[in-house]
Amino acid sequence: MDELKVFTGNAHPTLAAAVCGYLGIPVGKSQVFEFSNENTFVRILENVRQRDVFVVQPICSPVNTSLVELLIMLDALRRASAGRITAVVPYYGYGRTDKKDQPRVPITARLIADLLTTAGANRLLTVDLHAPQIQGFFTIPVDELTAITLLSQHFRDKKLDNLVVVATDIGITKRARDVAANLDASLAIIEKRRLGNDDAAEALNVIGDVNGCVALTVDDEIDTGGSLTAVSETLLTKGAREIYACATHAVLSGQAIQRIQACPVKEVVVTDTIPVEAGKRVDKITVLSISSLLGEAIHRIHTGLSIGAMFE
Ligand code: R5P
Numbered sequence: 001m002d003e004l005k006v007f008t009g010n011a012h013p014t015l016a017a018a019v020c021g022y023l024g025i026p027v028g029k030s031q032v033f034e035f036s037n038e039n040t041f042v043r044i045l046e047n048v049r050q051r052d053v054f055v056v057q058p059i060c061s062p063v064n065t066s067l068v069e070l071l072i073m074l075d076a077l078r079r080a081s082a083g084r085i086t087a088v089v090p091y092y093g094y095g096r097t098d099k100k101d102q103p104r105v106p107i108t109a110r111l112i113a114d115l116l117t118t119a120g121a122n123r124l125l126t127v128d129l130h131a132p133q134i135q136g137f138f139t140i141p142v143d144e145l146t147a148i149t150l151l152s153q154h155f156r157d158k159k160l161d162n163l164v165v166v167a168t169d170i171g172i173t174k175r176a177r178d179v180a181a182n183l184d185a186s187l188a189i190i191e192k193r194r195l196g197n198d199d200a201a202e203a204l205n206v207i208g209d210v211n212g213c214v215a216l217t218v219d220d221e222i223d224t225g226g227s228l229t230a231v232s233e234t235l236l237t238k239g240a241r242e243i244y245a246c247a248t249h250a251v252l253s254g255q256a257i258q259r260i261q262a263c264p265v266k267e268v269v270v271t272d273t274i275p276v277e278a279g280k281r282v283d284k285i286t287v288l289s290i291s292s293l294l295g296e297a298i299h300r301i302h303t304g305l306s307i308g309a310m311f312e
Contacts, residue, residue, distance in 0.1 A: 001052045001083040004302045007044065009057045009069035012275050015090065015291055016056040022295025028053075030076075032069050040065070042072045050083040052302050054125070056294070059093030059112070060274040061253070067093065067112065071119040078120030086301060087121040090273035090290060091221075091249045095130035098137075113137035125297055127273050127290060128220050128248040131171065143307050145297055147248040147271045148175055150288050152182035154269050155216055155244065164188050164213040164240075166206075168231050176218040179246075185216070190231050211239030221249035222270065225259030232263045242266055250276050250287070260284055 007028040008016030020027045029045035055077070057070040070087065077085050097108035109130075116124065117140055124142045129135065135142040155163075163185040167176035169192040180187040188208030215235045222228055222245075232243050243265045250270035257280050260268055270276065271290045281287065293310070300307050 001050060003051045004054070004298070005046070005048060005051050006054045006056060006088075006298070007073060007077070008055070009042075009066065009073055011057045011060055011066040011069065012090070012272075014275060015058075015272055015289075015294075018289060018291035019056055019088075019295045019298065022292050023299060030073070032073065034065075040068050040072050042069070042076045044073075044076050044080050048077055048080050048082040050081065052084050052086075053077050053082040054086045054088050054298050054301075056088040056090070058091035058274055059089060060091050060251070063093045067115075071115055074116065074119035074121050082120075084122045085120050086123040086125055086298075087116050088125045088294060088298065089116075090127045090294065091251075092126050092129055092134065095134055098131050098134055109134050110137040123301065125294070125301065127271075127294075128175070130220055143297060143301065145290075145293055145307070146175070146178075146311065147273075147288075147290060147293070148178050149182065149311065150271065150290065150293065151218075151246040151248070151269055152179050154286070154288060155179075155246070156183055160214045160216070160242075160244070162213050164208065164210050164215050166190060166208075166210065166215050166217045166231070166235065168192065168217050168219040168227055172219055175220070179216070179218050183216075186213075188215070190217075190234065192227065192231070206234060206238050210235055213240055214242045214244070215240040217243065217245040217265075219245070219247040221251050222247045222256060222260075222268065223251040224254045225252070225256035225263070228265065228268070229259050229263045232265045236264050245269070249273050250280075250285075252276065252280050256280075257282060 005028045009032045031043045094108040127145045165180035165185045167173040167189045191205040245265045246269040269286045
């Protein structure tokens with residue numbers, strides 16, 4: 001357990017390399033690929049017996065491939081007698097399917113927790129879960145980091161006047177309140193209702209005053225950009241004079257980039273928990289790196305230091 005090793009699948013090797021750069025170690029050698037029959041194959045190419053092993057792999061596009069790669073890597077490491085295995089999942093895909101809110105639907109976020117544990121994970125290290133209660137789906141220790149400080153610092157440096165932080169739905173209110181506290185800003189909340197299971201979203205009501213203010217919206221993720229479009233248009237009609245947006249996870253699926261380009265938001269700030277390819281890095285989008293935060297957390301898990309102290 002004295003030696004720390006970090007491996008990666010194909011979901012986000014750049015982030016894994018940056019994390020290893022922070023830790024001053026090379027990325028662990030492994031092969032992770034798909035045969036022509038679509039079966040995923042993994043081989044760990046170095047000895048991991050009794051080592052403290054971390055696997056960096058967000059559950060991001062292609063979501064099911066990323067998940068299966070992670071599961072198979074965990075299995076390979078467990079069978080190779082790793083001393084402790086931490087699944088480092090900066091973006092916990094399927095996190096939005098976290099409750100039975102319609103008849104006969106699954107709780108996939110719980111299923112994934114069981115799969116990761118069965119495959120061999122002894123711990124989970126993750127960032128801004130869709131709902132913090134997902135931690136409770138695990139019977140192994142979970143460390144959930146937050147990008148709130150990183151995102152807040154970006155906007156603190158901008159020195160925006162008359163700022164109001166806007167929670168894009170009721171569920172994100174606590175995190176938005178933390179951003180507001182970091183920026184000495186007031187808080188407003190959007191009451192948003194989804195219409196059915198498609199990606200359409202409707203922003204209905206703004207709780208709080210945004211008239212004449214610079215608004216900064218806070219969300220855990222931007223997926224199709226539907227929420228951001230609806231929320232920013234609502235803020236404009238309520239008199240916001242300038243709008244910025246931040247979110248931890250840049251899912252950016254479907255028409256997201258076109259919607260971001262077309263919506264009245266001046267800048268959208270996200271992190272690299274998910275890779276943001278060159279084609280998606282349009283002028284309006286700023287990507288902050290989470291690698292130091294993850295690297296420091298891995299160092300602290302390995303050496304038995306407090307993770308909470310990172311955020312005090
Ligand atoms: C939903 O509850 C989440 O917090 C985000 O608001 C949502 O994932 C954003 O999705 P989209 O960009 O597709 O509207």
